Amino acid sequence: MSTATTHAEEVHAHAHDHEHEHHEPNFIQKYIFSEDHKTIAKQYLIMGILWAFVGGSLSIIFRLQLGFPEMQLEWLRPILGEWIDESGKLDKEFYLALVTMHGTIMVFFVLTAGLSGTFSNFLIPLQIGARDMASGFINMLSFWFFFLSSAVMFSSLFLETGPASGGWVIYPPLSALPQAMPGSGLGMTLWLTSMALFIVSSLMGGINYICTIINLRTRGMTFTKMPLTIWSFFFTAILGLLSFPVLLSAALLLIFDRSFGTSFYLSEIYIQGQALPNMGGSPILYQHLFWFLGHPEVYIVLLPALGMTSEIIATNARKPIFGYRAMIGSMMGITLLAFIVWAHHMFVTGMNPFLGSVFMFLTLIIAVPSAVKAFNYITTLWKGNLIFTPAMLFSIGLVSLFISGGVTGIILGNSALDINLHDTYFVVAHFHLVMGSASFFGLMAGVYHWFPKMFGRMMNKTLGYIHFWATFVGVYCVFFPMHYTGIAGFPRRYYSFTALGNGRMEAFTDLNAFISIAAILTFSAQAIFFFNFFYSIFKGKKASQNPWNSTTLEWTTPVEVGHGNWPGEIPAVYRWPYDYSKPGAESDFIPQNVPYSATPESNLPEENEEIANEKAIESLLAAQNESYNR
């Protein structure tokens, strides 16, 4: 008791010291141009949620066309205007714009910025025990570049010629020639501008994440004591740092081709009967550059979701994560392999078959670390004391989607099978399950799990359960049937497809109608989340300090976390983050900041030896405080 009071006094004295330096920030500094990582994280999250609804509604519009090709869409005219043609059908060019923008928005704006931006920002300083990011200013800039990029991309939706329409991969020559299609004009220019801003934002964010994780860990937080979330954000940031500049270079060359008449990607080409002056370019070159980013991007999207799942599953199974080091190793393996498999997106570009088999071999190796992760999730769940919070359900859902979507990756990674399946709905099914839905489930799990820390309130559990089951069943109903249409040859990005119907219009309409109805229902179910999220921010039940009885450092902060995260000293770390249900321990979890000397009843022999190090860890306090005053 006495130690507690002295500690409180120290805290008070400490706070007093700083009172004259830290004046209360005004509204703009606090909520708009904030340098606080927690506020920036919330800004990213809310932007991500808004973008998800935009991206989702675009997909619903094109699902209407696919599922009900005969449907009168006159009622959409108030929203879409001229994009509904005279016969009351969806404009064909606009259909292409819809799929392009759906992909771009979901991959970059929702699952990269909304997921990685939110949780890297929120969790890195809180879980490693730092006051803030290495550079709060660059962090703020990173968000505002993202905002600018969002504004440009959003405005392109309202162009008369429509937004970019060449697919989210914007392959030249379609994207390089403004006269190629309406969407290749101003829409494409805005797409490139927006993505350049987005890349700058991502790089600034990523540099900050890496720098913070390496330099600002609290005393005792060695790399092998970091939660797996932090490891996953670390690898994600490295992937982004190494791959986004390559996309920038691809985009720059494309801009030169579009606007200055160079021939990097354009070779001898006729358009509308006119020969263009371009000579000697190579559109395949663009594909190489694009997919060198494009493939790591898949893992940029997925790894944070996997990391958060590890954390949530261990917490709610009340068991240590199975194979902590194997998890790190497999994430490292995925990160390395991510850079040397890009050409499996290009098997049908006339690539040398030998080169194809090399890339096939490398691609199939990814199954190994992925399987290690899947097994580790399942073995962590095995005989655990499972607590089914909404976050836990979404995490288990992620594991399910990761497996069922990953298995088809082995089929698509095969360069011979890919000849048949390339650009069919089989591919759409594969990546929507393994990358889209799995990452989305990770995002949702993260929101449900860390909501109490973000807003100091709890989300409604019952609504969470309804949201989960509607989404889980819905996602499988939407994407599973796509495997069948895909194997049968139904192609991606087609406005309508009658070739396999022997001239009849109704080829695949039954399955497509089923998928569309499921998609509409699943999308509508997200309204439950939308309501729950915004209602709970203001009216939710007040959260306790550690509602999930978790071990990591963020739960040692007060319920309403202020700037600087801990009112007193930053806690030291003595143990790994997964001491759940430790034999002999009094409670079923031991937080990371509890020294081994305080838990003699549950220590293993080698942990008793670590008690000797505790003095050394504590003695680092002065150095740690010093580093914040530099």
Add this chain to the structure above:
Amino acid sequence: MKKPEELLAANETRSVNPKVFTMWLFIVSIVMLFAAFTSAYLVRKAEGNWVEFELPNLFYYSTVVLLGSSASMHFAYLAAKKDQFNALRLSISITFVLGLIFLIMQFYGWIQLVDENVFFVGNPSGSFVYVLSGLHGLHLISGLIVLLVALVAAFRLKINAKALTQIKICTTYWHFLDALWVYLFLFLVFNN
């Protein structure tokens, strides 16, 4: 199991200045940008239909100038370490001027290319030279801005033996821009 000394040593690596570290990460992203361009160059060249031409001889001289600027940058760092403020200001100024001369020479190098009938628009072999030297030039301009900021700091005595972070960042970036050009230049010489 780690001994206390080892833990302390581990902590020392942790206290790498975050600003210097950020600079290095920034450099990594620039390396990836140019790695992408030079890889694209090789991939494209392997496809044939590749016009060959002489690199402007001014590029040889400008490379020497840039190497010289790196030397004066190093002197600036040494001067800052020893608190020799006049030498520091002088060396930064020399570096800045050499950097400017380099840019001007690059520009005249482009004029030489135009005289050779190698244009930005045309066969990609020529376009690549413009893109690589142009983007390097753009980065060099950012380097000049960093130098100017350092020069102002040097006049305000903000750079001294006890506050070396800024000059360290500046020096690192400048040496990197120098090395980047040497790489690009040798790459062009051997692959043209």
